[in-house]
Amino acid sequence: MSRTGKQGLVLLLLVAAMAGGFMWRQHLAATAQWTASELAILRSLSLHSLPALPAAPSNLIADSVQAARMGQRLFFDKRLSVNGAVACATCHQPEHRFTDGLPTARGVGASARNTPSLVGVAYSPWFYWDGRKDSQWSQALAPLEDPAEHGGNRMRLVRVLTVDAYYREQYAAVFGAIPDFSDLARFPADAGPVPNPAWQTAWDNMREEDRQLVNRVFANLGKTLAAFQRQLLPGAARFDAYVDAVLAKEAAKENIFTSDQRAGLRLFIGKAHCVDCHNGPLFTNNEFHNTGILPPAGSVPDQGRSRALAKLRADPFNCVGVFSDAKPAQCIEFNFMRSGPELLGSMRTPSLRNLGGTAPYMHKGQISTLAAVLAHYNEAPLALIGHNEANPLGLGASELRQLQAFLLTLDAPLATEASWLAPPAAE
Amino acid sequence: MNTFYKLFLSMCLSLQVAAALAHGSVVPEGDLCIIRIGFYTAHFKVYQPQASRDREFCEDLPGTGETVFVMDYIHKGLALVPIEFRIIRDATGLGRYAALDDVLKLGDLEPLTVFHQSPVIETGVFTVLHNFTETGAFLGLVSARHPDTGEIYSAVFPFSVGFRGWGMLPLFAALTVLAQLGYWLFTGGFARWQAKRSAAVAGANKYTQILMLLPLFLLMGAAQAPDLQSWTSQSGALKISFTSTVNPVPLNEIHSWTLHLTTSNGTPVANAKLSMSGGMPMHNHGLPTDPVVTSYLGNGDYRVEGVRFHMQGAWEMLVTVTQNNASETIIIPLTL
Numbered sequence: 001m002s003r004t005g006k007q008g009l010v011l012l013l014l015v016a017a018m019a020g021g022f023m024w025r026q027h028l029a030a031t032a033q034w035t036a037s038e039l040a041i042l043r044s045l046s047l048h049s050l051p052a053l054p055a056a057p058s059n060l061i062a063d064s065v066q067a068a069r070m071g072q073r074l075f076f077d078k079r080l081s082v083n084g085a086v087a088c089a090t091c092h093q094p095e096h097r098f099t100d101g102l103p104t105a106r107g108v109g110a111s112a113r114n115t116p117s118l119v120g121v122a123y124s125p126w127f128y129w130d131g132r133k134d135s136q137w138s139q140a141l142a143p144l145e146d147p148a149e150h151g152g153n154r155m156r157l158v159r160v161l162t163v164d165a166y167y168r169e170q171y172a173a174v175f176g177a178i179p180d181f182s183d184l185a186r187f188p189a190d191a192g193p194v195p196n197p198a199w200q201t202a203w204d205n206m207r208e209e210d211r212q213l214v215n216r217v218f219a220n221l222g223k224t225l226a227a228f229q230r231q232l233l234p235g236a237a238r239f240d241a242y243v244d245a246v247l248a249k250e251a252a253k254e255n256i257f258t259s260d261q262r263a264g265l266r267l268f269i270g271k272a273h274c275v276d277c278h279n280g281p282l283f284t285n286n287e288f289h290n291t292g293i294l295p296p297a298g299s300v301p302d303q304g305r306s307r308a309l310a311k312l313r314a315d316p317f318n319c320v321g322v323f324s325d326a327k328p329a330q331c332i333e334f335n336f337m338r339s340g341p342e343l344l345g346s347m348r349t350p351s352l353r354n355l356g357g358t359a360p361y362m363h364k365g366q367i368s369t370l371a372a373v374l375a376h377y378n379e380a381p382l383a384l385i386g387h388n389e390a391n392p393l394g395l396g397a398s399e400l401r402q403l404q405a406f407l408l409t410l411d412a413p414l415a416t417e418a419s420w421l422a423p424p425a426a427e
Numbered sequence: 428m429n430t431f432y433k434l435f436l437s438m439c440l441s442l443q444v445a446a447a448l449a450h451g452s453v454v455p456e457g458d459l460c461i462i463r464i465g466f467y468t469a470h471f472k473v474y475q476p477q478a479s480r481d482r483e484f485c486e487d488l489p490g491t492g493e494t495v496f497v498m499d500y501i502h503k504g505l506a507l508v509p510i511e512f513r514i515i516r517d518a519t520g521l522g523r524y525a526a527l528d529d530v531l532k533l534g535d536l537e538p539l540t541v542f543h544q545s546p547v548i549e550t551g552v553f554t555v556l557h558n559f560t561e562t563g564a565f566l567g568l569v570s571a572r573h574p575d576t577g578e579i580y581s582a583v584f585p586f587s588v589g590f591r592g593w594g595m596l597p598l599f600a601a602l603t604v605l606a607q608l609g610y611w612l613f614t615g616g617f618a619r620w621q622a623k624r625s626a627a628v629a630g631a632n633k634y635t636q637i638l639m640l641l642p643l644f645l646l647m648g649a650a651q652a653p654d655l656q657s658w659t660s661q662s663g664a665l666k667i668s669f670t671s672t673v674n675p676v677p678l679n680e681i682h683s684w685t686l687h688l689t690t691s692n693g694t695p696v697a698n699a700k701l702s703m704s705g706g707m708p709m710h711n712h713g714l715p716t717d718p719v720v721t722s723y724l725g726n727g728d729y730r731v732e733g734v735r736f737h738m739q740g741a742w743e744m745l746v747t748v749t750q751n752n753a754s755e756t757i758i759i760p761l762t763l
């Protein structure tokens with residue numbers, strides 16, 4: 001054999017050995033036993049670790065079923081929009097895990113951000129991608145008056161509660177008799193602190209005590225919507241069944257995970273660092289991180305949480321405001337919230353439960369597929385504003401595929417009873 | 428032959444030197460570009476996210492299309508002043524040498540303006556978006572009005588969009604690489620590489636031995652790691668320990684701590700001024716909350732409210748103790 005031929009052969013063998021070694025390592029990674037610390041992480045991610053719903057001190061009726069049923073009806077009621085065509089459920093669609101499948105939401109107009117899922121959101125201390133609301137009831141009020149979403153005003157909204165016999169009765173049962181708004185001189189048809197100049201003027205011309213009367217009913221409307229949304233909880237997924245099997249040492253049942261899914265899980269809690277932020281049984285720490293997501297066409301980078309803090313402090317419907325049922329000392333998250341340059345361009349970590357059914361991803365729906373999301377984190381590009389907290393991962397194509405296989409095991413029907421997932425039957 | 432290659436390489440290199448010149452008020456500093464608006468300074472970055480994702484420019488842009496200009500304030504005063512941003516077609520004919528005086532000579536800027544952001548206060552970072560529809564030479568004008576004196580500080584930065592191009596540079600680069608490769612092969616680089624590789628295989632044995640000992644070292648380390656309940660300040664004068672209202676210290680749950688402060692011999696320290704912050708050194712970020720030492724409970728105990736951890740891993744809590752106008756910091760390491 002010539003010298004070149006020998007060299008070629010050596011090279012070929014070397015490549016074959018490397019490929020074999022790589023595959024063997026992959027195989028080992030997929031089948032290896034979980035260490036004690038890995039088992040502790042698996043347990044912490046399982047739905048069994050989900051505690052009871054946190055108390056909502058700012059909303060006394062948060063756990064009232066009657067209030068939740070009223071909130072459910074409101075959630076599906078299109079009369080809560082200026083054109084009679086938009087309900088909360090228009091974007092938060094039960095059949096899509098309470099998302100809409102669009103990059104950015106479409107209500108009466110075009111909204112700036114992606115519709116987040118509502119499943120398990122009651123566990124978060126912050127609401128919206130940028131956390132500019134600190135309670136579910138306060139959050140529920142904002143879309144109703146947002147010109148891009150329901151496009152309404154609070155005067156018109158609270159009047160719906162007085163003219164509809166069901167709402168009037170339920171309101172009385174939950175909060176006490178609803179005020180009389182029939183005097184159009186005191187309570188015009190349309191009024192509210194919104195970008196519409198006519199409605200704003202009408203609102204400014206109302207007496208202060210009348211405005212507060214309207215604000216009180218408006219806040220209560222939000223509290224029933226929050227009571228309903230507290231019912232929306234994730235169900236056990238294939239991942240949870242796998243963890244059960246592993247913890248119970250039932251080797252046979254562990255087969256519900258393929259070797260790719262197992263390897264993906266190992267990457268998720270290890271080398272890929274996903275679990276740094278997507279931790280706990282809802283796969284989110286509900287905190288704010290900048291991960292260098294590029295702005296979509298036509299927009300500057302979103303400043304996220306750093307812009308939200310001032311809004312939150314000035315919000316009359318925040319935890320320390322007069323419409324909150326909490327004592328100021330109970331507003332712990334609000335009282336100790338952090339500001340600072342670290343928050344520039346940061347958004348709230350979303351839950352990964354039901355990830356497969358909630359595309360497109362990111363705060364403006366910039367990334368349409370899970371594979372592209374993983375490619376983004378693998379690359380960890382520079383952030384246009386602020387700093388990307390994530391580091392490049394250097395994962396290979398097969399590892400990205402394994403991660404994706406694992407992430408798709410987090411989809412499951414809600415744990416919530418079906419009677420909550422559709423408009424309530426007519427009275 | 429050798430001389431020829433060296434000459435050729437140095438020729439290729441000299442072609443690139445011209446690129447590193449300042450552009451008006453925007454000057455390169457290491458990897459960054461800095462814009463100087465009077466005494467105000469900011470990191471200046473330009474992106475074309477739709478065309479080139481996170482690639483950063485600070486002067487000439489490769490093509491037309493959506494362009495994001497970012498000013499990341501170095502001088503924090505910029506967060507308090509109205510900033511105006513204007514892009515005009517370069518009618519000075521001076522290209523990269525255009526300065527503020529030349530712009531002032533142009534008179535009315537409106538007919539030349541392709542983008543204008545009227546003065547606005549941006550507290551976090553200043554960003555504007557412009558979609559360039561044509562190539563050419565442009566001037567960026569940034570001004571900031573001082574809140575007290577009313578004086579207006581301005582910056583001018585000339586830049587070009589698209590037309591300059593790379594010319595023959597890619598061809599030269601390819602030739603350079605080929606030439607380098609040719610030189611390497613010609614001078615026996617492949618043989619050297621082969622020799623080095625076989626030496627490395629022999630050397631690897633040594634490393635294997637050390638690696639085999641590594642678990643032993645780790646075990647020894649683990650056995651020796653003392654199970655400390657208290658931590659000492661740098662001077663050694665103070666000791667601190669903590670208890671949490673939730674045990675073990677929880678993830679994603681806001682809770683309180685009680686810090687127990689004593690002198691080195693265990694005497695409780697009363698009524699010192701304490702503050703606590705913390706962060707993850709490996710992740711280069713802080714706590715998700717701002718904890719506050721809210722009360723002194725007696726017996727050297729201080730209550731800290733608003734403690735929250737949002738990631739597992741190694742944390743460091745920094746407790747600063749101030750007594751008699753002197754401060755000391757005690758670090759409490761904590762692994763979640």
